Amino acid sequence: xxxxxxxxxxxxxxxxxxxxxxxxxxxxxxxxxxxxxxxxxxxxxxxxxxxxxxxxxxxxxxxxxxxxxxxxxxxxxxxxxxxxxxxxxxxxxxxxxxxxxxxxxxxxxxxxxxxxxxxxxxxxxxxxxxxxxxxxxxxxxxxxxxxxxxxxxxxxxxxxxxxxxxxxxxxxxxxxxxxxxxxxxxxxxxxxxxxxxxxxxxxxxxxxxxxxxxxxxxxxxxxxxxxxxxxxxxxxxxxxxxxxxxxxxxxxxxxxxxxxxxxxxxxxxxxxxxxxxxxxxxxxxxxxxxxxxxxxxxxxxxxxxxxxxxxxxxxxxxxxxxxxxxxxxxxxxxxxxxxxxxxxxxxxxxxxxxxxxxxxxxxxxxxxxxxxxxxxxxxxxxxxxxxxxxxxxxxxxxxxxxxxxxxxxxxxxxxxxxxxxxxxxxxxxxxxxxxxxxxxxxxxxxxxxxxxxxxxxxxxxxxxxxxxxxxxxxxxxxxxxxxxxxxxxxxxxxxxxxxxxxxxxxxxxxxxxxxxxxxxxxxxxxxxxxxxxxxxxx
Numbered sequence: 001x002x003x004x005x006x007x008x009x010x011x012x013x014x015x016x017x018x019x020x021x022x023x024x025x026x027x028x029x030x031x032x033x034x035x036x037x038x039x040x041x042x043x044x045x046x047x048x049x050x051x052x053x054x055x056x057x058x059x060x061x062x063x064x065x066x067x068x069x070x071x072x073x074x075x076x077x078x079x080x081x082x083x084x085x086x087x088x089x090x091x092x093x094x095x096x097x098x099x100x101x102x103x104x105x106x107x108x109x110x111x112x113x114x115x116x117x118x119x120x121x122x123x124x125x126x127x128x129x130x131x132x133x134x135x136x137x138x139x140x141x142x143x144x145x146x147x148x149x150x151x152x153x154x155x156x157x158x159x160x161x162x163x164x165x166x167x168x169x170x171x172x173x174x175x176x177x178x179x180x181x182x183x184x185x186x187x188x189x190x191x192x193x194x195x196x197x198x199x200x201x202x203x204x205x206x207x208x209x210x211x212x213x214x215x216x217x218x219x220x221x222x223x224x225x226x227x228x229x230x231x232x233x234x235x236x237x238x239x240x241x242x243x244x245x246x247x248x249x250x251x252x253x254x255x256x257x258x259x260x261x262x263x264x265x266x267x268x269x270x271x272x273x274x275x276x277x278x279x280x281x282x283x284x285x286x287x288x289x290x291x292x293x294x295x296x297x298x299x300x301x302x303x304x305x306x307x308x309x310x311x312x313x314x315x316x317x318x319x320x321x322x323x324x325x326x327x328x329x330x331x332x333x334x335x336x337x338x339x340x341x342x343x344x345x346x347x348x349x350x351x352x353x354x355x356x357x358x359x360x361x362x363x364x365x366x367x368x369x370x371x372x373x374x375x376x377x378x379x380x381x382x383x384x385x386x387x388x389x390x391x392x393x394x395x396x397x398x399x400x401x402x403x404x405x406x407x408x409x410x411x412x413x414x415x416x417x418x419x420x421x422x423x424x425x426x427x428x429x430x431x432x433x434x435x436x437x438x439x440x441x442x443x444x445x446x447x448x449x450x451x452x453x454x455x456x457x458x459x460x461x462x463x464x465x466x467x468x469x470x471x472x473x474x475x476x477x478x479x480x481x482x483x484x485x486x487x488x489x490x491x492x493x494x495x496x497x498x499x500x501x502x503x504x505x506x507x508x509x510x511x512x513x514x515x516x517x518x519x520x521x522x523x524x525x526x527x528x529x530x531x532x533x534x535x536x537x538x
Contacts, residue, residue, distance in 0.1 A: 155211025255311025
């Protein structure tokens with residue numbers, strides 16, 4: 001499935017901390033045990049948001065309604081926009097979808113409860129409507145320095161999801177899956193590593209810990225880690241499995257956790273590097289938890305390269321490693337052995353006049369692939385030129401493939417612009433010599449005035465080297481007078497690790513005539529980024 005994503009706006013959000021404050025729009029004799037909180041909003045989009053509230057206690061009031069107030073100004077009340085959810089049946093968390101919001105706008109929201117005359121509510125939270133933003137990605141660090149009443153832990157925010165991480169830290173408690181409504185430690189903002197000290201623990205009690213990170217989309221949690229306050233533990237004992245199934249880009253290994261050291265093994269796998277004694281800070285697999293044997297698949301390796309590998313296992317005490325083993329991948333270097341039509345140089349970029357999303361591809365017929373039965377696609381190179389466009393490499397089969405149904409699809413995060421980018425497929429794709437093969441990439445959310453798809457100087461092989469899906473169908477750039485090839489290259493490998501270059505189709509298919517009725521619609525016509533200086537080759 002194709003996913004369009006692009007963060008267009010920076011967002012801000014306020015996390016409520018400290019003592020609960022109960023506010024009313026008029027002077028009321030409030031009972032102290034009536035309590036409602038506004039939590040961080042979730043699923044923030046261009047025109048909608050999910051409000052989140054939490055009722056701690058309804059007291060002995062005859063509560064008849066609950067919901068949310070929201071407005072573009074501070075301190076919204078019942079006089080502003082209201083989402084009413086009716087009489088609450090239980091205490092705890094409640095949510096409501098709020099739509100009809102203005103894009104790229106700041107709003108204030110707060111949860112309320114009411115008896116029909118009086119209103120109780122907490123402090124407000126500020127959020128901004130967002131465009132497409134994802135939750136952050138955060139990992140929980142192992143717990144260390146455990147004493148009878150304290151412990152040290154932390155985490156790392158590895159991705160902000162497209163909006164700044166405004167708060168991050170640790171939540172912990174004596175029940176599984178602690179969240180920000182339990183014990184909470186704030187440890188700054190932004191991406192990167194952070195640490196936190198847990199104090200006031202009860203000796204011999206089991207605690208559960210999760211890192212968290214908050215952006216305008218909501219709250220993300222890391223993996224859960226558990227420990228026992230005051231318990232003495234050691235690091236696990238793990239051994240490395242022999243390396244097998246070595247190809248030019250893949251290998252297999254694993255390990256056995258012989259002892260958990262007195263605390264459950266929370267993560268295990270293998271790590272590898274081109275330098276001796278790799279660690280979990282290098283490339284690694286994650287192969288479950290607990291003691292016993294596990295298997296690991298190592299992918300995205302470089303052909304003809306030597307590596308060092310060892311198993312690892314982590315518990316609350318820390319990470320231990322098995323013995324280091326070395327191996328060398330098969331095949332040749334990645335600087336050749338490519339299937340392509342272009343001449344290897346970039347000449348210009350192509351885009352859509354009105355902006356939007358489109359696919360580009362090169363195509364090979366069965367007659368061109370007959371000598372490559374049993375081979376697979378393992379890597380793809382392409383030349384992106386749009387800094388504000390997102391990309392995903394993809395493949396299709398058949399004479400007129402559906403762009404919504406690729407046989408492989410791989411999003412490319414933060415590509416280098418105006419450079420060749422190489423993407424290694426997680427699972428090599430076998431070549432079917434009985435049907436057409438299309439390989440290319442998806443330009444996602446191209447803004448007006450950007451030209452993200454790289455091309456060479458030509459001449460093209462129409463309907464083979466220059467295919468584009470825009471205006472609802474596949475077309476050749478030659479059909480609108482552009483005699484250029486896409487900068488797309490495909491690295492292939494045989495089942496026994498052999499690699500080979502197909503610099504042009506081995507058996508070049510005849511060039512078809514331009515097909516009637518295949519012109520792009522006016523609002524989707526392809527544009528060159530340097531219209532005044534570059535003319536199509538005749």
